[in-house]
Every structure is written in C-alpha cells, then in structure tokens.
Amino acid sequence: MHYDLPFYILSFLLLDPPSTLARPGDLLFRPGSWFSSPTPPLEKRYDTFDVNPNGSTFLWILEDDYSGSTFFDRFSFYDGDDPTHGTVNYVNSSEAFSKGLAYVQDNGIVVMKGDNTTWLDDGVYRDSVRISSYAQYNTGLFILDLNQAPWGCGVWPAFWTLGGGTWPYTGEIDIIEGVHDNQHNQVTWHTGPGCYLNPNASFTGTVAQTNGANNTDCDGNANSNSGCAISEWSRASYGPYFDAQGGGIFAMKWDENGISVYSFYRAAIPGDINDGSPNPSNWGVPVASLDPDDCNPLEFFVNHSIIFDITFCGDWAGNSYATSGCPGSCSDRLQDPSNFVNASWSINSLKVYRKQILNGQVSAATPSPIPRDSLTLGLTYLLIFVGILMSL
Secondary structure, three states: OOOOOOOEEOHHHHHOOOOOOOHHHHOOOOOOOOOOOOOOOOHHOOOEEEEOOOEEEEEEEEEEEOHHHHHHHHHEOOOOOOOOOOOEEEEEEHHHHHHOEEEOOOOEEEEOOOOOOOOOOOOOOOOEEEEEEEHHHHHHHEEEEEEEEEOOOOOOEEEEEEEEOOOOOOEEEEEEEOOOOOOOOEEEEEEEEOOOOOOOOOOOOOOEOOOOEEOEEEOOOOOOHOOOEEOOOOOOOOOOHHHHEEEEEEEEEOOOOOOEEEEEEEOOOOHHHHHHOOOOHHHOOOOOEEOOEEEEEEOOOEEEEEEEEEEEEEEHHHHHHHHHOOOOHHHHHHHHHHHHOOOOOEEEEEEEEEOOOOOOOOOOOOOOOOHHHHHHHHHHHHHHHHHHHHHO
C-alpha cells in the first residue's frame, strides 16, 4: 500500500531547528534529541556583551594580533643606552636575529632573551633585547599569553606600555615587572602630577611601599620615581613558580572606566579568552586597578606603544641586589652566562582588542537583531500549520 508522508512531517525532517531555545520551543526541541543541532544556548550569545556605568552596551573586538612568524615585523628594536642604567647592551634587529636573541620557533612561539652563552670581562655589558610596537594605543584590552617570563638574580624584565613625548607626562604602565627571583609581579603606573592610586579601590593585590609609606602618588618625578604600584598577592605571578605553572595570561583593560590588570595560571584561563571573545566583567576582581576618579585614564596616558625588555642590574635590580639573597655582587654575576638561562620571554601571542559600542542595549529578554534560531523556529511553525491544512 502506498503511503504519502504528510507535509508537516516533512517540514520537521527538512529543517534544522535550534537545539536550545530560550522560548516555549524548548518544550519541543530538547538538546540530545534526534533532530537537535550543536547550536549553543541563545543566552550564551550575550556573555560577550558588557555594560558601561552609563548603561551603554559594548564588546571587545580584535584590533591587532601579534603572534607567529610576523611578530617582529610590527616592532622596532631599541639599541640605545638603557635609561634605567642597566649593565645591558641592547642590540639592533640584525644582531638580535643573528645571535639568536630573538626568533620565532617552528610552532609559532616567539622567543626573546638575554645572551646566555658569552663569558664577559669585568665591566663589559651583556647583550639583550628591547622592542617597541610601531602601533600606538589610547585605550584597549591587551592580552598576553606567556609560556615563560624572564627571571633570575640580577635580571630585570618588563612588559609595559609607554606614552609618546616626554616621560612621564604621557604615562607609563608596567604590566609585568620584577627583579631577581621575586615571586610577586608588580604593576606600576608612572604619570605627570595629579594622578593617584586609590588604595580602597577593588583589587586583590597589595599597595607597594617605599620606606613604610604606600606608593599612591603616581607622579614619576616624586618619591624617587617609584610611581604608584601594586604587588600581586600570588606567589606564582612572577619568577620560577610562574614558569612552573606553564605560564599563563596577563591582561590589561584600559578604558574611560580606569585601568585594571588581571593574571591567570595556565589551568585557570577564562573560556572567553580562549574563545577570542574576552569579557573582563566575567573575570572577577583584578589584581591591580587604577580608579578613574583619582586618575583620568584618558588624560594621563596618551599614545602608548607596547614594550618588552630584559635588562640587568641597574636602578632596581642593581640597587636591591645586596638585600635580595642573591650571591656575590650584581657586576660579578653578570660575567657568567649560565646565570641567565632563565632570562627569556616565551610568547604564544599578544592580542589587542578595541572597545566597540553597540547601538542600544542588548539583553536576553530583548535581543537585537533577531537571532537566526528564532527565524528558523517561526518558519518551522508556519510550515507545520500549512502542512496540517493541506492534509485535511
């Protein structure tokens, strides 16, 4: 006997209804059913949206991706004297590449390091690298994925941003910085006069001190150029413990609402970072934060380039060497290359996102534009209704 399959049944077979809906359709289309698709829940699509204090909705859009074989194409190599008086010889790009101080591995990992093969005579400076991005930024979300950051007695690395013009009037932001075998990363801001760190703002770190006083005045010309600084609480945010964790993520959010720094171990990186749709509002309390009420982030920080460097001894690592627990003197330690096997950056990627304001506010209750899932559901119901009429 010949049997004609009703049209409304065919409509179920031909269409691909959404697997999960934030609508009454959930009663019909359940995840795991024979006609479900891998479409994620509708509500999840709004996780990447964030809301400003003024109520405007925004998200972070990828602007620059520094990674892989083209990483060094977007940086200049500095080969002048170290302004922090380190016993370092910064080399140009040709020397850095030929001496193996800067290169990209076959797997895309970027490596920069200080010379760890050459014995030095007394008074000779050790080769190293300092690079600065051609691009300049006035806001952004900066996400650095590291396997390793430099450390060791006499070593002073930094990942930071620096404003154009005369220092410190366009600002400096030290995102990763430390010396010797320190265990706690220090985040520091240097500015012109009038910018202050609010010690009561929301962050998990501890305000750094000089001679027993909190470093809350960010003026680079005050307090021996110490700036305003916060030390991370974690013992694994810098040095050998950070590397032992497999590295991790350092992120800086800089917009009109302030400047905040976050850090995550490799095993605790937020999913939205891995997915390329970062939303700092999902990350919890930052490790360090500069409140906009006490320091306008758009006024004190202007035209910033991204910088990586590794220096030795100098104003911080040299002056603190005697009390660091490191052996001998900093100048003596500089001579033996084996002391610098850990003075290396190993970078998976550096991504910079820009803030994109959306038209109107988006919520799960009033999505805009209409999601594809809703259109599919409506069309499905229409075809079912037509099929029923045709079968009567």
